[in-house]
Amino acid sequence: MPRIARPRRRTALAALCSCVALGCAGGTTPGADEQPRSPGATAPAGNGVVTWASSADRVGAAVDGRGYRLIVHTSVGGTGLRVRLSNAFGDQPVTFADVHAGLQREGAALVPGSNRRLTFGGARSVTVPAGGIVYSDPLPGHVPAGSSLAVSLYVPRAGGVLTGHWMAMQTSYTTDGDHTAEESAANWTQRIGSWFYLDAVTVRPGEPVGAVVALGDSITDGWQSTTDLNRRWPDHLARRLRTSPTTNVEGVANEGIAGNKVLTDEPGQSALNRLSRDVLSLPGVRTVFLFQGVNDIKAEPGATADELIAGYRTLTDRAHAAGKCVVAATIAPFKGWREWDPAGEAVRREVNAFIRGSGEFDAVTDFDRVLRDPSDPERILTAFDGGDHLHPNDKGMRAMADAVDLKSLDCGSRRPGSEVRD
Template sequence: MTSVGYAGHLPDRAQAARRVRRAPGRRPASSRFGRGCRVGAALLAVAVCPSVSAHAAEPLPASVGRASAVVTWAASADQLSEGAAGDGYRLIVHTSVGGSGLRVRVTNAFGDRPLTLDSVWAGVRDRGAALRRGSNRRLTFGGARTVTVGAGAVAWSDPLPGTVPAGTDLAVSLHTPDAAGPASGHGMAMQTSYTGQGDHTAEESGTNWTQTTGSWWYLDAVSVRPSRASTRAVAALGDSLTDGWHSTSDLDRRWPDYLARRLRTARTDIKGVANEGISGNKVLADGAGRSALDRLGRDVLTLPGVRTVFLFEGVNDIKAHTGVTAAELIAGYREIARRVHAAGKCVVAATVGPFEGWPEWDPAGESVRRQVNQYLRSTHDVDAVTDFDRVLRNPHDPDRILPFFDGGDHLHPNDRGMRAMADAVDLSRLNCAR
């Protein structure tokens, strides 16, 4: 069993996690079902073990067979509201890199008691909560259909035969017979998923998934084995700007999503993208999620196939009026870089964007932001720097975000800003000589 000893905190928007409306049954934008999804039935033929005994949580091996596992989707877990016995969750996630041997990681990282999942399935989403015919297959854990995950732990499933293409809407369906106490998951998904009473995980129809949720429950990572052994991933460690606040929900328009699209057609070994942003997160202090320093190991360094950590945090430390100095924030960056390098991975950092006009902006915080950005532009502590400040700022008023990129609150970029950020990343610098 892999144990994660964090207590957890309720994220700012965790109350949006529970069911919010009746399932609309609307079709997502066609761009969410690319040419790879036409072979969605490739996620097929799996031998199902009849055992229903509970199995302890296990870490994912570094490799399965000859091919190394690489994360294709991830979202940082935090404490959600109370779990409910007998509930089912059909969680929609979008793959970045394609491959075979799909595995999912279920999480009880913030639970205070064991969590049992007695049915876990994965299939390719068609529309709404409905799946492509013939694509839904049961996942097992150590050969068992049931897994019990201890408090503070995670568990990886066994690999599924078949392949999953890049850019696929994957539906992971979970059922828990006895959930209680704090649930673990990602509060602000910017993605509609589905819930229902009872176990309908094996069904490909969406009929019994009658309610919706804006969170990912009990799921925090998916991996595949890419066809090329050299394929690796980048993990974006960030706050709400990485989490995607003010991007359009259900269309995968967070900046890491745009980055994944660029990587898909680029001549690079970096193909996977893991979005480890938490809205309201800070580098130095707990609050909306554990601090970046605290959660780096669980959320990033345990993910399979990560070559590079992309660090884009700091604005919440600066605007919190807690007296954080530039020196303190820089020390936090240096510690993250040191730990990532010690793990043999690369670090790319991004400058902190402008936010004058946000209610918490003040000249003192602006001074800290400028000092931090000056450090980032000149440091050798990281392997590369992406200057998101220069991308987003108004050239005529550099303390403010360019109106064309402003999501409306003078801090968070809209879809155009998210795309501009992704376009500014030098793909050749996502790998380093380490």
């Protein structure tokens, strides 16, 4: 489809006014206090575009009577905010008795007047069965792009395995009892570095845009970037997309899991096994950005080049069958990391040659070329090294995002079955 020229971005003052709009728009009419319902695995019709997401995994034991104030950062702005709550790895039902969404002011404190109750089929409460996912009803009001959203959950009844995302690189908050409606930080004194239950947020943008999902490991998850500053490479990419007039892709979902592999489970389900839930089920997704493989190579025993290439082909075929574009990134150098060896380096080079030259992807981003030291191409450039010779620092994350050809992310709009949401 033809690209649509975007209007000039709003000023900081206008964005601030839009922040308050989340609290000033007409309210959602609450239904009965307790109406458990069966969740849907995919987005309801007209659910818009994903503005934030994080991959789910098993993250410990669930606890009754806990409140969670989870801080997440939006990519694309819009109205009709929905949250997706996940019990995908739970082995018992979990009840959410009260859920609110507001805008972070500082720490656990919210912008006055911004905190709003979310409902589920008109009800304040929802019970999600083991393995289930549920979307909230849309919330009136506008949520700006690049805003810090606080989603507050109260979980009176839970048990068994807790579903969440362990390494958030973001401070969130927890408390005892139900304080979800409070905008003050007074009762939200316990800090956590994970996200629990919340795995996606969607909005309806004011113009037709799509989203890109970054499917990756700890580099995509943001390890060695600065906590609370949103300096993961997908965050930098989202900022570039917001100001670009050359693409209709603006939503960015970060589906990285530290240690994750393409071929085998643990940590987390493999990319092959989580593709449907973490990528294809999200609304408005046009492009899959595949940047994974280093953990398969440095495992014991490590994957062969042929095995990893076969995994890429399967992922790509499944994404194409769903009408999505696939942009693949070369595997970055990691000499100096404790599991590096010449045999693994040979696999990395062979896989990268396939990524660059096979023609099986819709586009390629050469992260290897961006990050490597020209004097020793098996190593990350010192200026980009987060200190462990595998994970880039803030500067390296920025260089990765800057290397992405933004126009390449739009190619999904030319695939049959791809979605453009408004």
